[in-house]
Amino acid sequence: MSSVGTRVFVARLAGTNVFDPLGDQVGRVRDVVVLVRPKGAPRAVGLVVEVAARRRVFLPLTRVTAVDSGQVISTGLVNMRRFEQRTFETLVVGELLDRTVEFVDGSGPATIEDVAIELQRNGDWVVSKLFVRRQTPGRSSILRRRGETLLVSVDEVTGLGQATAAQGAELLLAQWEDLKPADLADVLHDLGLTRRLEVARALDNERLADVLEELPEDDQVGILQALALTRAADVLEAMQPDDAADLLGELPKEQAAELLELMEPEEAKGVRRLLAYADNTAGGLMTTEPVILGPETPIAAALAHVRRQDLTPALASMVFVARPPLETPTGRFIGVVHLQRLLREPPHEAIGSIVDTDIESIQVDAPLLSVTRNLATYNLLALPVVDSERRLLGVVSVDDVLDHLLPEDWRETDDEGNFSDADELGIHRPGVARG
Structure with a gap:
């Protein structure tokens, strides 16, 4: 159990695992919600916790029984409604880190690098201390990072509740x-x-x-x-x-x-x-930068190409083989070599000897439904798009199709604050009201 006077630095708290009383992990702390008041220290009211499917929910600090040993222990049910920040709320990691404040003694500005919340006798958590770095006028932001660091009380600075016109984001991005x-x-x-x-x-x-x-x-x-x-x-x-x-x-x-x-x-x-190309056609869906190689390319070289970091898993699943030029639109499209086949064959062999020439391609003006049907019918992760002369114009991957099949607001919750498939995800639970 957390005792009165327990002090927690928020930047260190971010990323900490949250557990229920039975020891099952609920999620990870991503931020702390505080209320910045005109008088008195800001009050911390809850944690933003990331749970299943990258969903962020609000966990009231009244539900937190302990914050120690790199973990947060909660009690009771967790309200799985997606967290939505209210106008009077401030996120410590999201908004206070890197904020510029002024010392009340007139000694100049400082940048907030961490915020400490502390448990009071009445059960409230309040912002008690700020870890700040004093700014030196005329120095660049890089040199400013070498300035004097101080742990100060909240009442020693002003401007905590007001964002500056040019707030930085270096510390935030580090988190x-x-x-x-x-x-x-x-x-x-x-x-x-x-x-x-x-x-x-x-x-x-x-x-x-x-x-x-x-x-x-x-x-x-x-x-x-x-x-x-x-x-x-x-x-x-x-x-x-x-x-x-x-x-x-x-x-x-x-x-x-x-x-x-x-x-x-x-x-x-x-x-x-x-x-x-129209949006809902193969041309509108395709990318023009898959892995395209000539048939004489050794398998070892092909494997090196599919290791590119910028490739999605779908595009890395196969190499597209064509005659020169090898940039889209290419010369005549020959076929594809699947990644699994590349892994099974001797590295010195040419990919032209293991090309799948029966691969289904699709015309550039084919509608979305045809693209989807072909991907599903032949269990493909990517589909070549060709013109009437069988030149490769691009590739439609399964993730491109999903982006167009899902509703435009698929990243959002429904009117009740739940994902439409919340039951299948196992995250729809009764919860407590936020207040």
């Missing part, structure tokens, strides 16, 4: 460094608009591109439009061509054209070609 793009996208989606844009701007181009591909369209458009045009073009170049084309298709035509002009010509060329 989320191990998150997969889809998980980080969920976190960004749950942040307020201002903080979401601050965090997005702090991500490097490759990481931001990966995250954008996992966000709902409205979030994608909002973030891209908030970036400088040259940076937006760089991020689009780092995205998969089909995802970049989908995103550009959501923008006003003038803005999309301007971004295409700023992109590298070769990158823009593939995206322009995809924009010419």
Whole structure:
């Protein structure tokens, strides 16, 4: 049991496992919700806990019986309603880390690097201490990280309840460094608009591109439009061509054209070609960058190509074999070599000797239903798209199809706050009201 005076630093708490009284893991702590009041120390009211299927729920601190030894123990039932931040609530990890505050003695600004919450005699948890780094005027943000660090009481600073115009995100991103793009996208989606844009701007181009591909369209458009045009073009170049084309298709035509002009010509060329196809056709669904090799390529070299980090599992499941040129649109498409076959054959053999020439391909104007039927009928993870001259134009993968078959708001909950398949996921339970 946590005793009065127990002090917990939130940055260290993030990622901690949450267990029920029987010792079964409920989830992991992702953030702490606090109420910043005009007078007195901010009060911590609950934890944001990530449970099954990356769902984030609210766990009141009144349900927490112990915080020690790198674990949180909860009691009672967990309300599985998706966490939605209210206007008067502040997320410590999401919003307070990296916030600039001013010392009340007039000695200047400081940046919050951690926040301590402490258990009081009445059972409340309050923000008692701040671990801050003093800022030196005129120094860069990198040099500022070398400034003096202090553990101060909340009443020694001002500005805790008000976001600065240029709040950083370095510490916040450090907390989320191990998150997969889809998980980080969920976190960004749950942040307020201002903080979401601050965090997005702090991500490097490759990481931001990966995250954008996992966000709902409205979030994608909002973030891209908030970036400088040259940076937006760089991020689009780092995205998969089909995802970049989908995103550009959501923008006003003038803005999309301007971004295409700023992109590298070769990158823009593939995206322009995809924009010419209707959304629900093979051409609109396909990506133009699968693994394409000539028939003389050794199996060892082919295996090296499918190890590329930027490939999805579906695209890494097979190599597409064609005559030169090997960039889409290719020369005549020959067939595919499946990953399992590559693993079974001698590495010095040429892939041309093990090509599956019976693979079903599909025309670029084929409707979504035909694409889906072919993938299901032949148990494929990816399907080649060819033109009338049997040149390979691109590949439709199963994840591309799923994105179009699912409802547009599939990342969201229903009106009751549950996933539509919550019963199958085993996460729909009665819960306590949040208050």
